[in-house]
Each structure stands twice: as C-alpha cells, then as structure tokens.
Amino acid sequence: MAITSTSPSFMSQLCFGTIEEDLLLPYPSMGEAEQETMRGVISSLESLLKPKEKDFREWDAKGELPPAFIEELKGMGLFSLVIPEAFGGMGLSATAYSRTLQEIAKYDASVAVTVGAHSSIGMRGLLLFGTDEQKQRWLPKLATGEMIAAFCLTEPGAGSDAASIKSTAVRDGNDWLLTGNKLWITNGGIADFFTVFAKTGGQADRGNITAFVVTKDLPGVSIGPHEDKMGIRASSTTTVHFDNVRVPAANVLGEVGKGFKVAMKILNSGRGGLGGGAVGGMKKIIALATKQAKERVQFGKPIADFGLIKQKLGHMVVDCYATESAVNVLNHFVDAGHQDYAVEAAITKVFGSEALWRTVDEGLQIAAGNGFMREFPYERTLRDARINRIYEGTNDILRLFIALTAMNEVGSQLKELGDSLKGLFDNPIKGFGVLSDYARRRASLVTTYVKRDKATFTKLHPALSKQQVVFEELTRDLATAVDRVLRKHGKNIIGKQFASRRLADIMIELFVLACTLSRVSTAVANKGAAQVTKELEIAEVLTGRVRRRVRRHMSMIDDNDDELIKSLADHALDAERYSWDNV
Numbered sequence: 239m240a241i242t243s244t245s246p247s248f249m250s251q252l253c254f255g256t257i258e259e260d261l262l263l264p265y266p267s268m269g270e271a272e273q274e275t276m277r278g279v280i281s282s283l284e285s286l287l288k289p290k291e292k293d294f295r296e297w298d299a300k301g302e303l304p305p306a307f308i309e310e311l312k313g314m315g316l317f318s319l320v321i322p323e324a325f326g327g328m329g330l331s332a333t334a335y336s337r338t339l340q341e342i343a344k345y346d347a348s349v350a351v352t353v354g355a356h357s358s359i360g361m362r363g364l365l366l367f368g369t370d371e372q373k374q375r376w377l378p379k380l381a382t383g384e385m386i387a388a389f390c391l392t393e394p395g396a397g398s399d400a401a402s403i404k405s406t407a408v409r410d411g412n413d414w415l416l417t418g419n420k421l422w423i424t425n426g427g428i429a430d431f432f433t434v435f436a437k438t439g440g441q442a443d444r445g446n447i448t449a450f451v452v453t454k455d456l457p458g459v460s461i462g463p464h465e466d467k468m469g470i471r472a473s474s475t476t477t478v479h480f481d482n483v484r485v486p487a488a489n490v491l492g493e494v495g496k497g498f499k500v501a502m503k504i505l506n507s508g509r510g511g512l513g514g515g516a517v518g519g520m521k522k523i524i525a526l527a528t529k530q531a532k533e534r535v536q537f538g539k540p541i542a543d544f545g546l547i548k549q550k551l552g553h554m555v556v557d558c559y560a561t562e563s564a565v566n567v568l569n570h571f572v573d574a575g576h577q578d579y580a581v582e583a584a585i586t587k588v589f590g591s592e593a594l595w596r597t598v599d600e601g602l603q604i605a606a607g608n609g610f611m612r613e614f615p616y617e618r619t620l621r622d623a624r625i626n627r628i629y630e631g632t633n634d635i636l637r638l639f640i641a642l643t644a645m646n647e648v649g650s651q652l653k654e655l656g657d658s659l660k661g662l663f664d665n666p667i668k669g670f671g672v673l674s675d676y677a678r679r680r681a682s683l684v685t686t687y688v689k690r691d692k693a694t695f696t697k698l699h700p701a702l703s704k705q706q707v708v709f710e711e712l713t714r715d716l717a718t719a720v721d722r723v724l725r726k727h728g729k730n731i732i733g734k735q736f737a738s739r740r741l742a743d744i745m746i747e748l749f750v751l752a753c754t755l756s757r758v759s760t761a762v763a764n765k766g767a768a769q770v771t772k773e774l775e776i777a778e779v780l781t782g783r784v785r786r787r788v789r790r791h792m793s794m795i796d797d798n799d800d801e802l803i804k805s806l807a808d809h810a811l812d813a814e815r816y817s818w819d820n821v
C-alpha cells in the first residue's frame with residue numbers, strides 16, 4: 239500500500255502494538271534520474287570543498303566564513319537546493335537535499351549549517367505556507383543567494399518554551415509594527431530574509447503567535463555582533479533586533495495567530511537535513527579513524543589489531559548505518575506526501591545527533607593525543623557535533639515530545655473507555671464485541687502476546703526471521719509499557735518525565751531498528767544474502783543491542799531509583815553545591 243497524506247504515524251501505531259510495515263517496506267531508493275543529479279552535485283561539491291580543508295580549520299579559528307567563499311556557495315547553487323525549478327531552484331527532493339547536506343558535512347559542519355539553516359528553517363515557512371505572490375516575490379532571490387534566509391524564534395527569555403516569546407506585532411492600518419529581540423540566530427549576520435515569530439494578541443497571550451517575513455532593508459532591523467561559539471564557529475550566529483519595524487500585512491506567513499503551528503511545521507520538515515548532516519559527520523570520522531588505526535603502531539602492532547579499537551569501529555559503523563536508514567525513511571515520508579511524521583522526525587534528530595556524538599567521541603579516542611590536537615580534524619568535529627543535541631529542539635524536550643505525542647492516541651482511547659477497560663488484561667476475551675475498537679486491539683494484543691509465534695512484521699525477508707521475532711516481541715513490550723504507564727499515571731504523565739523518557743527511549747530504539755531492518759531486508763531481496771553479509775551482521779548487532787536496551791528500560795518502569803535521584807537533585811539545588819567535601 240502506497241504512502242498517502244492520510245497514512246498513520248508509524249510510531250503511534252506501534253504504541254498500539256501494530257507494525258505498519260507498508261510504511262517501511264520496501265526500503266526507499268532514489269530514482270535513476272535523481273541519482274544522476276546527485277552524482278553531479280557530489281562531484282561539484284568535492285571540487286569546491288576538498289581543496290579547502292586547510293581553510294576550514296583557519297576559518298574555524300577565526301570564527302567566520304569569508305564573503306568570497308559565500309559567493310562561491312551561491313555560485314554553485316547551494317542556496318537553491320529545495321526551491322522549485324519554477325522559481326529558479328534545483329527542486330531537490332527531501333532525500334536528495336539531505337544527501338547534499340551529508341556530503342557538505344563531510345568537509346565542514348559550519349558550511350553545512352550555513353546552507354542548512356537557509357533551506358531547512360530560514361525560508362522553509364515560505365515554501366510551506368507562502369502564497370503564490372509571496373513565493374514569486376522572494377523565492378527567485380533566495381535561490382540565487384541574493385537573499386540568504388534565517389529563522390528567528392529564540393529570544394533571551396524563550397528557548398525551549400517558544401510559546402513564551404515576548405516579541406510583539408501590533409496591527410497599524412495595512413502594516414504590523416514589530417518589536418522584539420531574537421537570540422542565537424544562525425545566518426543572522428549574512429541574512430536578508432528573516433522568518434520572524436511574534437505575539438499578535440499581546441505578550442501574555444501564549445497562543446497568539448504569527449509568522450512574518452521581515453527583510454533586512456526595513457527600517458528598524460539591526461543585527462548584533464558575531465557570537466564566539468564552541469563549535470560550528472565559522473557559521474554566523476547573532477542577535478537580531480526589531481525596533482518598531484513596519485512590516486506590510488502582505489508579509490504574514492500562514493494565518494494570523496497560527497504562527498506556533500508554522501514554527502513547529504518548519505522544524506519538523508527540516509529535520510531530515512540535520513539528520514543528513516549527522517550522517518556526513520559520522521562517515522568523515524569513520525574514514526579518518528580507520529586510517530589512523532591502521533597507521534598507528536603500538537606494542538609492535540597497528541592499534542587496529544586490538545579488540546578495544548575494533549569494538550569502537552564496529553559500533554561506529556552500526557550507528558552510522560542505523561542513522562542513515564532512519565534518515566532515508568524519514569525523507570521518504572516527506573517526499574511521498576505523508577503528513578503524520580513529526581514523531582519519527584524527532585526520533586531521527588535525537589538518535590542521529592547522539593550517534594554522531596558517540597562516533598566523534600570514540601573516533602577522537604582512537605586518535606587519542608593526535609585527536610586532541612588542533613592540527614587534526616577530530617576536535618573540531620567534536621566541537622561542531624555538540625550543537626546538534628541542543629538546537630532545533632533540545633533532545634530532552636524532543637524525548638518528551640516523542641513519548642507524549644506517540645502515546646496520545648492510546649491515551650485518548652483509554653480515556654474514552656474509562657472504567658470499561660478495567661480488568662481487560664485479566665480476561666481479554668470477555669470484553670470482545672462490547673468494547674470499542676481500541677479495546678479490541680488491546681485484547682488482540684494481549685492474545686498475540688500469549689501466542690508469541692504470531693508474526694506481524696511479515697514482509698521482512700526470511701533471512702531476518704530471528705530479528706523479526708525480536709522486533710515483534712519488543713513491539714508488544716512497547717504497547718504493554720505504554721498501557722502500563724498510562725494506566726498508572728493517567729494525564730499526570732505530562733509531569734512524569736522519568737517515565738516519559740523511558741518510553742521515548744524505547745520508541746527511539748524501535749523506530750531506528752525498524753528502518754534498519756527494512757533496509758537490510760530490501761538489500762537481501764535485491765542482491766541476495768551472499769552479497770550483503772555485512773549488512774546482515776549490522777542487523778544482528780543492532781537487534782541485539784536494541785533488545786538489551788529495551789528490556790532494561792522496561793524493567794526500570796517499576797524497578798527504579800527515580801524518587802531517590804530527585805531527592806539528591808533537590809538536595810544539590812538547595813545547597814547549590816556538592817555537600818561532601820572531606821577537607
């Protein structure tokens with residue numbers, strides 16, 4: 239069954255114990271024409287970026303990309319990647335765009351962030367919500383790079399809690415008067431086109447936010463100095479100030495008062511780009527660390543011969559393959575017109591940014607002293623990688639989002655049933671016929687759970703039959719865990735962050751495993767098992783790893799130290815210090 243705009247969310251269904259395998263199988267692949275385009279893009283990027291490896295180090299130290307280099311990026315069409323051809327862009331699919339960012343990130347993360355912030359978030363609102371007139375007006379200039387775009391949501395008092403922004407816009411005739419201060423805006427220093435979010439129902443009204451296009455030429459727009467950062471240092475990050483800026487009403491993006499939805503949709507739809515960048519960073523480090531491990535001799539042998547080095551490299555490969563699989567599935571969802579992929583996008587961001595962090599950290603460990611030296615690219619890649627766990631939604635906030643959103647449907651059906659669900663698990667058959675659809679699914683889940691041989695991920699290739707069984711068991715574990723947690727906490731789950739985090743971690747593991755199994759299954763089907771032995775090994779390792787982690791999270795739902803940990807945190811918060819100095 240093809241993916242459509244009304245296809246269900248894979249993860250919401252998984253929370254019910256249902257594996258929507260048609261959303262994942264067969265694993266997506268690029269069409270021949272797009273592959274041809276990508277080969278051209280990759281080869282042009284290599285000619286532009288490879289000779290600049292030394293420059294990237296210097297620009298990182300200086301904290302700036304030179305204007306002449308930005309002109310080169312424009313000349314190569316790197317600001318036009320996702321803009322439709324009708325407006326002068328390259329019209330790349332989400333898959334090809336993400337692959338392009340992956341390739342750029344192999345050379346330099348600051349460059350990937352500059353290009354990515356323009357296309358993934360800066361002008362994404364115009365693509366998603368712009369009227370034809372607005373698109374005609376700005377997209378051609380954004381495609382050539384005559385205008386570079388930035389996304390202005392964060393403020394000094396509003397980071398994760400974006401609804402608490404203080405910028406305001408007040409209607410005045412045909413215009414809005416916009417006032418506010420935005421913080422840490424990527425591309426701030428080089429942008430001419432800002433997607434800005436402001437309250438349009440007064441500062442105190444949390445809901446009433448509107449998105450505006452503000453161009454730099456409007457009087458009252460000013461830019462702060464370049465921030466001195468830990469990583470992605472050469473990318474531009476600045477404050478952006480709006481002092482009573484007269485913004486024409488024609489610059490409103492989407493509906494007045496619906497700007498929060500605009501912001502969230504932009505962030506969701508841009509996550510495949512960030513995932514692509516993470517994959518690029520991992521591939522770079524794997525290439526560097528494998529060479530280093532073979533060249534470096536200690537105790538009379540290349541360090542690559544030692545088990546502990548192989549252990550790191552093996553996990554780096556698994557993490558990279560798994561992230562790439564999830565990123566490709568996510569991008570396919572976007573390209574196929576699927577609408578309900580916010581949870582899967584958040585999962586891909588969290589897993590990708592953390593897999594990148596592990597990979598870069600272990601890569602640096604393999605290079606050891608060399609890894610610590612600025613002369614080699616490991617430390618820069620490590621510094622650059624850290625931001626991915628912070629921006630576009632911190633991974634902590636995204637974990638809460640993943641758990642609460644994916645469980646939402648189960649929760650609302652639980653609520654509908656109220657007391658009629660009580661005892662269902664004691665006697666699943668009793669309720670058949672009288673309970674709602676939800677209860678029927680729950681009942682069948684319980685009976686399926688008992689009949690462990692009943693397959694639900696049936697379209698996987700038989701070469702993955704062991705992994706199939708594990709995935710099905712873990713899916714039933716997830717559904718059981720969601721049910722238990724929701725019954726235990728009800729709507730108070732919102733305040734139970736330890737419990738939500740555990741569920742989110744189970745969900746993250748399972749989505750990434752499902753994408754990886756889909757990829758390996760399709761590879762076996764296309765090429766035969768003998769040609770993909772290493773991919774089968776990846777599937778086996780990842781399945782084992784996920785099984786152990788999920789089981790651990792499951793056991794901790796009831797057996798944990800949550801209250802003690804909170805008590806120790808409260809103690810430290812009261813003392814504002816560590817309390818047990820012995821001198």
Ligand SMILES: Cc1cc2nc3c(=O)[nH]c(=O)nc-3n(C[C@H](O)[C@H](O)[C@H](O)COP(=O)(O)OP(=O)(O)OC[C@H]3O[C@@H](n4cnc5c(N)ncnc54)[C@H](O)[C@@H]3O)c2cc1C
Nearest residue numbers: 389390391392397398422423424628629630631632634635
């Ligand atoms: C280099 C860089 C570039 C950026 N680019 C942009 C950009 O282009 N446009 C833009 O608008 N913004 C941008 N940002 C801002 C970025 O999106 C925010 O930093 C991010 O959203 C987090 O906000 P904060 O830093 O204020 O952290 P806070 O929201 O203050 O959070 C602090 C900590 O508390 C945690 N926390 C917060 N609330 C909760 C909760 N309810 N439950 C549990 N934990 C919680 C967070 O996870 C975090 O660990 C950028 C930031 C940086 C550093």
